[in-house]
Amino acid sequence: MMPVLRRLGFYLGLLLFTLFAVFPIVWMVITAFKQDADLYDVANNPFLYNLPPTLKHVTFLFTGTNYPVFLWNSLFIGILVVIITLLLAVPAAYSLSRLVGHWGERSGIAIFLVYLIPPTLLFIPLYQIVTFLRAANTVWALVLVYPTITVPFCTWLLLGFFKSLPRELEEAALIDGCSRWQAFVRVALPLSLPGIATCIVFAFALSLSDYIYATVFVSSAASHTVSAGVPTELIRGDIYYWQSLMAAAAIVTIPLAVAYGLLFDRLVKGFQSDSAGSEATP
Amino acid sequence: MSEAEASSRVGLGDRDHMLGWLMLGPSLIYIAALVGLPFFLAIALSVTSATVGDPSIHGFVGLGNFVQVLHESAFPLALRNSVIVTLGTLILTLVLATAESELLVRDFRGKRLLQILLILPWAMPVSLAAIDWLWLLDSEFSPVDWLLRHMHLLGPGSPLGPANHLYYYGKEWLGLGAIVMINVWRLLPFATIIVLAGRTSIPRDIFEQAQVDGAGFFRTLFSITLPALLPILMVASMFTALLVFGDMAVTALTTRGGPGYATQVLPYWAYLKGIDGGALSEGAAVALFMFPVLLVGAILALRMAYRTDSQGDRP
Numbered sequence: 198m199m200p201v202l203r204r205l206g207f208y209l210g211l212l213l214f215t216l217f218a219v220f221p222i223v224w225m226v227i228t229a230f231k232q233d234a235d236l237y238d239v240a241n242n243p244f245l246y247n248l249p250p251t252l253k254h255v256t257f258l259f260t261g262t263n264y265p266v267f268l269w270n271s272l273f274i275g276i277l278v279v280i281i282t283l284l285l286a287v288p289a290a291y292s293l294s295r296l297v298g299h300w301g302e303r304s305g306i307a308i309f310l311v312y313l314i315p316p317t318l319l320f321i322p323l324y325q326i327v328t329f330l331r332a333a334n335t336v337w338a339l340v341l342v343y344p345t346i347t348v349p350f351c352t353w354l355l356l357g358f359f360k361s362l363p364r365e366l367e368e369a370a371l372i373d374g375c376s377r378w379q380a381f382v383r384v385a386l387p388l389s390l391p392g393i394a395t396c397i398v399f400a401f402a403l404s405l406s407d408y409i410y411a412t413v414f415v416s417s418a419a420s421h422t423v424s425a426g427v428p429t430e431l432i433r434g435d436i437y438y439w440q441s442l443m444a445a446a447a448i449v450t451i452p453l454a455v456a457y458g459l460l461f462d463r464l465v466k467g468f469q470s471d472s473a474g475s476e477a478t479p
Numbered sequence: 480m481s482e483a484e485a486s487s488r489v490g491l492g493d494r495d496h497m498l499g500w501l502m503l504g505p506s507l508i509y510i511a512a513l514v515g516l517p518f519f520l521a522i523a524l525s526v527t528s529a530t531v532g533d534p535s536i537h538g539f540v541g542l543g544n545f546v547q548v549l550h551e552s553a554f555p556l557a558l559r560n561s562v563i564v565t566l567g568t569l570i571l572t573l574v575l576a577t578a579e580s581e582l583l584v585r586d587f588r589g590k591r592l593l594q595i596l597l598i599l600p601w602a603m604p605v606s607l608a609a610i611d612w613l614w615l616l617d618s619e620f621s622p623v624d625w626l627l628r629h630m631h632l633l634g635p636g637s638p639l640g641p642a643n644h645l646y647y648y649g650k651e652w653l654g655l656g657a658i659v660m661i662n663v664w665r666l667l668p669f670a671t672i673i674v675l676a677g678r679t680s681i682p683r684d685i686f687e688q689a690q691v692d693g694a695g696f697f698r699t700l701f702s703i704t705l706p707a708l709l710p711i712l713m714v715a716s717m718f719t720a721l722l723v724f725g726d727m728a729v730t731a732l733t734t735r736g737g738p739g740y741a742t743q744v745l746p747y748w749a750y751l752k753g754i755d756g757g758a759l760s761e762g763a764a765v766a767l768f769m770f771p772v773l774l775v776g777a778i779l780a781l782r783m784a785y786r787t788d789s790q791g792d793r794p
Contacts, residue, residue, distance in 0.1 A: 203696070210582050211593065214575075218597050221611050221664065224622055228614065236620070243622040285509060288502035296499025309717070309781070311514055313773050315725025317746035318766045321753045322520030323513070345513045348506060377495050408606045408728035409746070413754055424604040428732060432610075439614055446607035453602035458595025461672070468676035468711075 222450070229255060229444035236439065254440035263418045264445055267426035270336050271405055271449075274422060277340045278404040279397050282347040286396065287389075289348075290355035291381055295367075308356070312349040316409050319345070327414050338414040339422065343407065347400040354399075354467060358392035359385060395467025398460060405449075423449055524763040531757040544764035553740040553748060558768065561745045563655060565724045568662040572719050573712060575663065576670035580678045581704070583671065601668035609732040612661045616647040651741035654734040658742065661733070662723050669722075670715045677711030678704070713781070720776055724769065745769050 230250035411425035627633035736743035753762015
């Protein structure tokens with residue numbers, strides 16, 4: 198009797214979580230293809246196409262707005278931020294876990310404290326710095342600033358990864374005549390690839406998602422990201438271009454969700470080697 | 480000191496130390512320049528009378544900006560709402576993430592597809608998620624209102640009132656509730672991934688033993704699963720809380736802090752004051768009010784994570 202009930206509860210739970218996640222997205226996709234006359238009629242069933250669906254608003258998004266520019270900017274910034282983040286965070290995490298002595302292994306908390314200072318606390322002085330560097334209103338302002346969000350996070354994640362690798366592996370390489378740098382590149386780096394993969398996904402997602410820096414540092418459409426550009430361009434005063442807004446969101450979200458979803462188990466593994474707990478172990 | 484550790488100490492020569500600092504240096508310099516410096520600049524700004532028109536740091540006014548900000552009627556509301564939204568999101572997210580991880584730890588058919596569907600909200604930039612929900616809970620065309628009307632829960636002579644719409648973003652508590660929902664929605668996949676990492680690390684034989692001992696589902700949950708998950712739940716709550724507390728996009732794009740200041744939060748208020756209103760120094764002062772709250776929260780979470788860890792059966 199019990200197993201049947203349990204199974205039922207299990208699938209019911211899955212169903213509810215899926216509905217919660219998907220309902221706003223389904224609504225978004227339905228809206229994207231609606232004609233105005235269909236959309237703005239309170240009497241209509243909002244979930245159905247009472248008039249035939251149209252591609253008009255999706256076309257408008259690509260021809261009548263700067264959306265393609267936003268997409269390109271977001272991709273460009275995201276990729277550069279991922280590269281910078283890896284270049285900074287991977288060596289830093291390895292160094293902390295192996296090279297700079299005992300306190301380095303316990304610096305997880307210090308990194309957390311850096312992460313603790315959120316963009317909303319820093320955006321006003323950073324705005325001044327960016328203006329001083331004459332980077333305001335360009336994508337470079339965001340390329341420069343986003344690693345402040347991603348580097349602490351990825352260093353923390355990778356620190357756990359490197360700590361969980363057995364030291365003996367690198368020591369064997371050292372005895373075989375490798376230099377410390379070679380031991381890092383040839384032994385430690387390949388073994389921490391799952392952690393690095395997680396870092397890539399998170400660095401990209403964090404840079405794509407930022408709203409505050411993207412809004413404050415950039416005001417010209419040519420340098421806007423999706424995150425800041427779509428609201429500025431498709432909400433004009435009280436006029437909301439709902440279908441185009443929904444299409445804009447769906448076009449970014451669905452491919453990324455497929456990519457992240459396929460990496461789901463990997464992302465879980467990325468967090469596995471570390472928890473706040475492991476930094477307490479000597 | 481174990482043998483392996485001793486040998487690694489021997490291997491840690493001066494050259495390793497040098498290499499260590501070379502590898503760490505760039506990150507340290509970067510963080511010092513773009514987190515450390517602006518942090519102190521924020522403090523410096525907050526005690527001056529800088530504006531967007533005249534952003535240089537002079538005109539020392541002491542704690543004047545803080546006093547000024549404290550006296551505004553928006554301040555207690557913004558602080559209250561920031562705390563309510565953060566705590567509300569945190570509690571709901573943790574409960575749901577624990578439940579979801581309990582489901583996803585098992586294998587079933589179609590799991591990959593489901594993982595894609597479940598991660599959808601997290602793949603969306605925050606601002607677009609806020610806009611999605613703005614439309615979902617629209618004052619006139621909300622499909623939620625439509626469903627409620629068709630279930631006879633909304634509309635004339637129904638439990639939720641005679642009006643045909645709930646006007647979520649036009650009301651204090653419905654507005655705050657909606658902001659909490661949006662945050663839960665967008666952060667649940669992220670929190671679930673973290674909790675799941677902890678959940679899959681719990682050795683399976685513990686559960687088998689519990690089953691042999693005749694422990695039911697809830698008994699197992701409360702005396703085995705949750706205590707074992709506590710450290711990772713702390714990590715999940717740190718990240719969730721930081722992402723919610725520091726976020727202004729959801730509020731800025733949905734309720735815009737209104738009606739009045741009823742749903743205003745600290746980050747958006749700092750933005751309105753500092754950038755929109757041009758009073759850089761006052762904006763910085765508002766933003767700085769967030770730091771002690773964050774610090775206390777982080778210390779509490781870390782202490783709890785440590786305590787549970789030292790009590791664990793780690794070697």
